[in-house]
Amino acid sequence: xxxxxxxxxxVPAARAMSDPGATGRFGTYxxxxxxxxxxxxxxxxxxxxxxxxxxxxxxGRLDTLLTVYAGRPTPLTPAWRLSRELGITLFLKREDxxxxxxxxxxxxxxxxxxxxxxxxxxxxxxxxxxxxxxxxATAAALLGLKATVFMGERDIxxxxxxxxxMNVLGAEVVPVTTGSRTLKDACNExxxxxxxxxxxxxxxxxxxxxxxxxxxxxxEFQRVIGEEARAQCAAELPVGVPDYxxxxxxxxxxxxxxxxxxxxTTARLVGVxxxxxxxxxxxxxxxxxxxxxxxxQDEDGQVTxxxxxAAGLDYPGIGPxxxxxxxxGRARYETVNDEEVVQALLRLARTEGILAALESSHAxxxxxxxxxxxxxxxxxxVMLTLxxxxxxxxxxxxxxx
Amino acid sequence: MTESLEEFLIAxxxxxxxLLVPYVTAGVTPGWTDVVRAYADAGADxxxxxxxxxxxxxxxxxxxxxxxxxxxxxxxxKGILQEVATLDVDVPLIAMTYSxxxxxxxxxQFCAALTASGLRGLIVPDSPLxxxxxxxxxxxxxxxxxxxxxxxxxxxxxxxxxxxxxRGFVYALTRMGTTGERGEIxxxxxxxxxxxxxxxxxxxxxxxxxxxxxxxxxLAGHADGVVVxxxxxxxxxxxxxxxxxxxxxxxxxxxxx
Ligand SMILES: Cc1ncc(COP(=O)(O)O)c(C=O)c1O
Numbered sequence: 003x004x005x006x007x008x009x010x011x012x013v014p015a016a017r018a019m020s021d022p023g024a025t026g027r028f029g030t031y032x033x034x035x036x037x038x039x040x041x042x043x044x045x046x047x048x049x050x051x052x053x054x055x056x057x058x059x060x061x062g063r064l065d066t067l068l069t070v071y072a073g074r075p076t077p078l079t080p081a082w083r084l085s086r087e088l089g090i091t092l093f094l095k096r097e098d099x100x101x102x103x104x105x106x107x108x109x110x111x112x113x114x115x116x117x118x119x120x121x122x123x124x125x126x127x128x129x130x131x132x133x134x135x136x137x138x139a140t141a142a143a144l145l146g147l148k149a150t151v152f153m154g155e156r157d158i159x160x161x162x163x164x165x166x167x168m169n170v171l172g173a174e175v176v177p178v179t180t181g182s183r184t185l186k187d188a189c190n191e192x193x194x195x196x197x198x199x200x201x202x203x204x205x206x207x208x209x210x211x212x213x214x215x216x217x218x219x220x221x222e223f224q225r226v227i228g229e230e231a232r233a234q235c236a237a238e239l240p241v242g243v244p245d246y247x248x249x250x251x252x253x254x255x256x257x258x259x260x261x262x263x264x265x266x267t268t269a270r271l272v273g274v275x276x277x278x279x280x281x282x283x284x285x286x287x288x289x290x291x292x293x294x295x296x297x298x299q300d301e302d303g304q305v306t307x308x309x310x311x312a313a314g315l316d317y318p319g320i321g322p323x324x325x326x327x328x329x330x331g332r333a334r335y336e337t338v339n340d341e342e343v344v345q346a347l348l349r350l351a352r353t354e355g356i357l358a359a360l361e362s363s364h365a366x367x368x369x370x371x372x373x374x375x376x377x378x379x380x381x382x383x384v385m386l387t388l389x390x391x392x393x394x395x396x397x398x399x400x401x402x403x
Numbered sequence: 404m405t406e407s408l409e410e411f412l413i414a415x416x417x418x419x420x421x422l423l424v425p426y427v428t429a430g431v432t433p434g435w436t437d438v439v440r441a442y443a444d445a446g447a448d449x450x451x452x453x454x455x456x457x458x459x460x461x462x463x464x465x466x467x468x469x470x471x472x473x474x475x476x477x478x479x480x481k482g483i484l485q486e487v488a489t490l491d492v493d494v495p496l497i498a499m500t501y502s503x504x505x506x507x508x509x510x511x512q513f514c515a516a517l518t519a520s521g522l523r524g525l526i527v528p529d530s531p532l533x534x535x536x537x538x539x540x541x542x543x544x545x546x547x548x549x550x551x552x553x554x555x556x557x558x559x560x561x562x563x564x565x566x567x568x569x570r571g572f573v574y575a576l577t578r579m580g581t582t583g584e585r586g587e588i589x590x591x592x593x594x595x596x597x598x599x600x601x602x603x604x605x606x607x608x609x610x611x612x613x614x615x616x617x618x619x620x621x622l623a624g625h626a627d628g629v630v631v632x633x634x635x636x637x638x639x640x641x642x643x644x645x646x647x648x649x650x651x652x653x654x655x656x657x658x659x660x
Contacts, residue, residue, distance in 0.1 A: 025533070035502050035529045037461045039554035039579050041561070180467060186458065193460050198580035200556070289502035289529065290458060302479045303507045304457040 018265045018332060019221065019258075019323065024048075026214020026293075029329060031322035034213040036193075036292045043200045048215040050120050055222065060115065067111050068226065071144065072101045074108075076227075078234035078385075083353040088373035089380040093238065095231045095387045097256060098358060104390030105227060105256040106137040110206060112223035114141035117204035124148040124203040128192040130157055130185030130252065131314030131361060132164025133390055134208030139173035141206075149173035150203075152192040156183040157313045164394050182307035184316045185252075189291050209253025210321030213292035217321050221258040228263020231385055239383055243267045246378060249387040250364040251275045251282065251335065252314045254321035256389040261333060269385070271333035273324060274368040276343075279308030281320040282328050282335035295322040311340040311398070312360035314390075338367040344402050346370055347392060359390035360398065408449065408495045408523035408548040408571040412606045412627075415448045421659040422572075422608060422628025423619070425635055425652050426499070428453040428469035429486070430478025434645060436486050441649030443492040446656035450492070451526070451630060454483055454500035461528045463583030465633040468640060480504060480513075484520040497524035497550065497571070502534070510541040518545040524571040526550045532564055539568060550574050553599055555591040566603035573599055573607045575626060584633050585612035588622055596625030616658030623659050631655060 026032045026048075034044055054060040068074040076099050081092040097105035117125060125142050127149065129135030135151040142149035151168055155177045158165050168175050176195075181187040189211075196205040210217040210224075236242045247264045249257035251273040261271045275282060285296035290305055298306045298318035308318045320335075327333035338346075343360060346367035351357050358366060365386050372378040392399070406414070412422055425442045427435055429452045442450050455470035455478055462470070487496060498517055505513045505527055517525060525547055530538055535551070542549040548571030553562055556579060566573055577592040578585070592609060599607045609622045610630035619629045635648055643651075 034531065034533050036531065037528050037554070038531045038552045038561075038565070039461075039556055039576060041531050041533070041554075042556045042558065180471070181457070190458050190460060194463070194581045197461065198578075200579060287506070289506060291460070292529070294502075294506075297503070299503070302481075303504045304474055305503070 019262045022214065022218050026218065028323040028326040031293070031295045031325040032214060032217060033294050034292065035289045035294065036213045037197060039197050040200065044213050046120070050116055051215050051219050054116055054119060060119070064112055064115055068108065072107045072111060073099060074226065075230045076100055078231060078238065081354050084350060087353065088370065090373050090378055091383045092369065093235065093244065093385045094356070095227060095260065095385060097227060097387060097389050098356070098362070098391035102133070102137045102140050103393060104133040104137070104359065105224060105259065106134045106208060107140070108226055108259070109208070109220050109223040109255060110134070110137040110141045113204070113206045114145050114147065117147065117206065118145050120204065122147070122202060122204035124150060125206045126150050126192055126196055126199070126203050127206045127208060128152045128185065128188035129208060130188065130316055131312065131359070132157065132161040132168070132394060133314060135173065135175065136164050136167045136171070138206050139168045139171035142173065143171050150176060152176050152178050152188040152195065154178045154183040154185060154188050157185065160313050160398055161394055162397065184313065186305065186308070186318055193291065209255040210258045210323060211253040211291055211293060211319060217293060217323055220255050221262060221323060224255050224259025225262040227256060227259040227387060228261060231260060231387070232263040235385055243269050244383040244385040246270050246272060246382060246384040248272045248274060248365045248369055248384060250315065250361050250389055251320060251324065252279070252317045252361060253319070254324045256387050258321060258323060260387040261327070265332065271327070272368065273333055273335045274364045275335055275337050276308070276310030276312060276315040276364060277337040277339045279310045279315050279317055280335070280337040281318060282324060283337050285320065290319050293322050295325045296320050311343055311402070312364065314361040315364065336368050338364050338371065342367040342371065347399065356388070357392040358388050359392045360395045362389040407546065408497065409605065411495050412448060412572055416606055416627055421623035422448040422606060423652070423656055423659055424449045424451055424608060424628065424630045426451040426453060426630060426632035427639070428455055428466065428473050428636060429483040430455060430473035430476055431469045431639060436490055437645040438639065438648055439490055440492055441645040442652050443494050445649040445652035447494055447652055448628065449495045449497055451497045451499050451632070452483070452487070454480055454498055454504055456501040456504055459501060461581055463581040463633060465637050465640065466582050469636045484516055487522065488520045495523035496521065497526060498522050499526040502527055502529050505538065510538045511544070514541040514545040514547050518547050522547065524548040524550055526574060528552055532561065532568065552576060553595065555579055555595050559598070562598055563602055566599060566605060569605060573603065573605055574630070575599055575607055575609050577609050577611045577613070577622065580611065582611050582633050584614040584637065588618055592622060593625045600626060616655045619655050620658045
């Protein structure tokens, strides 16, 4: 084990957050619920990822790009003034400082390298807040690949800045006009498109979702957040491990990457969802976008539309591994509402000079609420992954003020 | 009609003409059951009923729109099954829907409910060989034929397993892509048809993009018949009455015979 904490008690990992094997199952969740047409592509990606992931050269290339291009390691910043106000010690893992402004770049560089290695010419992606789309457009430009990004019409309106960024980077942004015109429908459209272009295109999925091997592969590419944070906490904290590890959850990739670094410690893991998109809290088991997990749906099994002030959390499902972590009690999932999120965003901005993404502000909102209500005991240490910066949200914030 | 879907289709095939299976999205219009009757009267060998799902991964714009309309009109699985139970047609009915609707209660309950309403077959396009075990067992226990899909991208080993485990017929995808009308039939369809016919005696039907009588006849030459969906649903969405849809199916029937 890499961690050299001083007094922290180690909890046996019980294979938590490891390789889900050939079937891609996390307990009863996960799997590969895609049309027969896509099965060879899923197998091909799994094989390529397994090979790459055990190839030191691939790791070398990835580590180099993460360092010299994406700006890793990101710092762990103490939130000095907010900590004092809340009576806790709060550390922020600064994914907002990564290139393109969010954790999405970690996963995308990994998948783009894989696609390149597989000889694909084009990256397909879906995006909600636009951060995954921007990251994909960026990695495509870096590696000389084409990029096509599916985005709901509603999100295109909300995230104009990111649409512009993608265009400037040379990506094609395809508006999706079906259903709720948000992330869920962009996922459907990307999947449909993938079926017809699987020969030359690689589907670069933006979160720990989709058919096997995506939930596992994306978590592995995001693991870097948790591993860095773990080492940084070990250096900063007297006991080496924080009492709480907190991250926001849309599909759950920044949370999964963060949790992977702490799952075998005593830290309490908390995922924070938007109240209107809280699949871990209000969802039932179902199958959506190629995997079995907890899904927001009506009595008949029609998937319902999620609602959040943060476009990146407007997703009616949750990654399958989170469903397993929830059922097993290793992680808990909490919800916050839009109003709390906006207040949290302002408070963090004004106490620390950090403008967080609306998505990340969900995690901040829960920590504020839990510390103020005493649920997080005074004096506790909290490590929060700040998944992205709020520049993209500035127009939305203006409307909300 | 006491025989299984497969027995029925094999008997029909024995009459020496290609099989024709038209599709309708259940609940798409108030009179959708009349569409089923019109298909049967026009010489369909079976009818595929789409149970609408909010996120139809393998469907193109037309069927997606039909599903959206049906859901907006309040269509539920229970409601469809009640209407199906009143349908008195002399050809087998096959349900097509996505995994999420199948797993709601349990796959066993879903299969039992279909059989109780008189359905003979089931197609679940997002349930490939890897995930189909429990469903296949549940369907078999109910005497419901679970139809598996074969794709142009499937390896020979997978095609072999698909032909072995499919029941009713083997659903051969003409193309890599979603449902929807298309101009021409790709060469890969003919190749897939030949391969599947070499592997099994089970009926092999082509689906996806069968848009007009001439295409239907062309494709049927490479297998045992065709499933026609988007071309009919486009007409229905554009306002065609059941009688007109029946006439179109009849024109396909003539082209096939
Ligand atoms: C800044 C930011 N945080 C979080 C998310 C949610 O993604 P995930 O739950 O996969 O971390 C997004 C998605 O767009 C995002 O842009």
